[in-house]
Amino acid sequence: DADVTQTPRNRITKTGKRIMLECSQTKGHDRMYWYRQDPGLGLQLIYYSFDVKDINKGEISDGYSVSRQAQAKFSLSLESAIPNQTALYFCATSDLSGADTQYFGPGTRLTVL
Amino acid sequence: RKEVEQDPGPFNVPEGATVAFNCTYSNSASQSFFWYRQDCRKEPKLLMSVYSSGNEDGRFTAQLNRASQYISLLIRDSKLSDSATYLCAVTNNNDMRFGAGTRLTVKP
Numbered sequence: 001d002a003d004v005t006q007t008p009r010n011r012i013t014k015t016g017k018r019i020m021l022e023c024s025q026t027k028g029h030d031r032m033y034w035y036r037q038d039p040g041l042g043l044q045l046i047y048y049s050f051d052v053k054d055i056n057k058g059e060i061s062d063g064y065s066v067s068r069q070a071q072a073k074f075s076l077s078l079e080s081a082i083p084n085q086t087a088l089y090f091c092a093t094s095d096l097s098g099a100d101t102q103y104f105g106p107g108t109r110l111t112v113l
Numbered sequence: 114r115k116e117v118e119q120d121p122g123p124f125n126v127p128e129g130a131t132v133a134f135n136c137t138y139s140n141s142a143s144q145s146f147f148w149y150r151q152d153c154r155k156e157p158k159l160l161m162s163v164y165s166s167g168n169e170d171g172r173f174t175a176q177l178n179r180a181s182q183y184i185s186l187l188i189r190d191s192k193l194s195d196s197a198t199y200l201c202a203v204t205n206n207n208d209m210r211f212g213a214g215t216r217l218t219v220k221p
Contacts, residue, residue, distance in 0.1 A: 033209075040121065042200065042213035043157070058208075090156055100145045100204045104156035 003027045004105035006091050012111045019078040021108050023091030031094045032074035033102065034058075034066060036087040043090065049074055081112040116140060117203050119212035126219055130191050134215045136201030137183045145204040146177055146184045150197045151214065157200055160186075191219045 004025045013019055023032065034046040035058075045058030047066040055066060063085060065077045078085055091105040119136045126132050138146075146163035161168065163175040163184050174187040184201055198214040 035211075040213055042117075043211040045209065048208075059210075088154075100209065101147070101159050101162065102202075102209060104158070106156050107154075 004091060004093055004103055006089075006105040006108050008108060009106065010109045012113065013081055014113050015080075015082055017081050017112075019081050019110065021076045021089055021091075021110070023074045023076070023105055025072050025091075025093045025103075025105075027093055027095070027103060028071075029093040029095040029103075030071065031096070032068065033092040033094070034064075034074065034076045035090045035092065036060070036085075037090060037107075038087050046076065046089075078110075078112075081110075083112045086110060086112045115213075116210045117201060117212040119199075119201055119215050121213060121215060123216040123218055126191055126217070128191060128193060128219055128221055130219075131187065131189050132191055132217060133188075134186045134199055134201075134217075135183050136185070136203075136212050137181075138201075138203045138210075139182070140203070140205050141179075141182060143182075143203045143205045146175075147202040148173075148175055148184075148186050149200040149202060149211075151200055152197050157211075160199070188217075191217075193219050193221065195219050 007022045033048040035043040049068040089108045092102040094102045148160040149157040150160045151157040163177045167176040172189045176185045196219045198216045200214045201212045
């Protein structure tokens with residue numbers, strides 16, 4: 001079984017809709033991250049969390065919110081989706097003892113029409 | 114200017130060739146450095162960490178030059194299976210920044 005899972009894997013939605021992307025991990029890591037990837041721009045950090053009570057904004061947090069429901073779960077919400085949020089979204093985890101190495105989920109491909 | 118920059122390529126090389134990628138970073142306080150590999154439509158996976166003394170893993174060699182603020186990845190005797198996008202990553206105070214990636218295609 002995969003250590004980091006994301007649901008859904010693909011989603012098509014309309015402008016203005018609220019969308020939630022979910023991430024779960026069985027690695028026992030404290031740290032979790034959400035990134036988006038656009039062609040030619042690489043991975044951009046949206047939000048990250050170092051434990052259940054910790055939430056931090058990344059490079060591009062506007063238009064997004066997150067919830068760390070438990071050590072193993074970190075969800076990303078788009079309150080009112082817009083077309084330029086069409087992208088590939090990755091969740092990742094890391095453990096301080098692993099010297100910042102990040103382990104990625106399989107990604108969610110989101111299309112906002 | 115982006116914090117982490119890479120030549121996007123694509124690099125098209127024949128099997129058996131040696132190919133090198135560079136990645137520059139702007140924050141001199143950066144602490145940890147990595148190379149990730151990403152196959153088409155898949156998630157990035159750690160290829161190797163980059164240490165100050167340089168490190169080698171089989172056909173792959175990574176080096177760090179703090180004075181000039183770049184990291185490099187050398188692939189020797191390239192295989193068809195090396196075809197992928199290679200992302201460099203740099204951390205500073207727990208904040209990891211990625212380059213946009215360099216695409217490599219190894220041809221028969």
